[in-house]
Amino acid sequence: MQKISLKEIESMDKRFRTDLINSLWGVRPAVLVATENSSGQSNLAIFNSVIHIGAHPPLVGLIFRPDSVDRHTLTNILDQRFYSLNFFTKDLINKAHHTSARYPKDISEFDAVGLTIDRREDFNAPFVKESPLVIDVCFREKIDIQVNGTHMVIGELQQLYIKENSISAGGWINHDFLGTIGAGGLDSYYSYSLEKRMEYAKPDLAPREKL
């Protein structure tokens, strides 16, 4: 095993350190967050900081850096309270990644990267028409993280839209079948292969695979 200490990390070239630490924590779900401002100007930004906060009520967190390109997204969420999380598939990686370019505020990333914007009558945020899984979310809580000045925004699911026949009889979603993509670090994209499902673990039973 190769050991790397915090001291060594702190003395690394900035770019090397950023790539190392951003890819360190594994592969995380990649989503496009769609918002709009009070003038109806839409915004679309890629995030890999989606975090499950609770199932009942269904809550989801997103992390925002204080000085990042996603400032339009944060401003829009706090102003408008509604946003959508749009998962994407392998064929959309290039477009999804390109939403991270620093476009001026009056340019919609939907147009710039070539994804189709759509809106629903009953929800005040746009969504990505090509997405196989769209989750409409309403803002609930903003938490300021003291230790480094980042923010966590927590929202509650309002409704979800998923490709037909993607939910199993028991409620579970197979992301290998659905084809959603994960991000490792700032620039790498992975697909998933389901290895196995396990039965609920009990101390007096050996591990049992769900068949």
Place this chain on the structure above:
Amino acid sequence: MQKISLKEIESMDKRFRTDLINSLWGVRPAVLVATENSSGQSNLAIFNSVIHIGAHPPLVGLIFRPDSVDRHTLTNILDQRFYSLNFFTKDLINKAHHTSARYPKDISEFDAVGLTIDRREDFNAPFVKESPLVIDVCFREKIDIQVNGTHMVIGELQQLYIKENSISAGGWINHDFLGTIGAGGLDSYYSYSLEKRMEYAKPDLAPREKL
């Protein structure tokens, strides 16, 4: 697309709802969190709520439910301040999943599931000897999430141990090569296939794949 509203979700059978919402947010990194209490009793618990909080300093978050089986882990972290995050590979899925069984407090999950405990002279938490990536973390901040009573614990990387030759020339870690596993929901485990890496996105350039 199939639409499911919050109202429909709230009226679902509890088990169906739990499986749906837990698998909804995609595939997340799976890690074993190793701790010990003041008597030196070790604990090992599986988590899929690892979240990158920042690269400089390198900070990582974990979500804890108020009433969950991971209470030993939270107590140990708050008491001892040190813990390790142990990624695992395909061959260890059964053992890793089985740490979620509700063992009594005086049983170490290392022994119960058959993973090898090891300790380092310079760090006050155990680790999993079979892991290809171990990150030693020191507690920094506990955040209470108002909206549902969960907690986020943030820690700072102290050192990391990774399988030899797993870091690219630029600092990036390929999790397909390293073989780490992701969890979708409470019971399903996925491996990763790297699809592509992308160059830094610029408004005036088309998306470019990193070759």
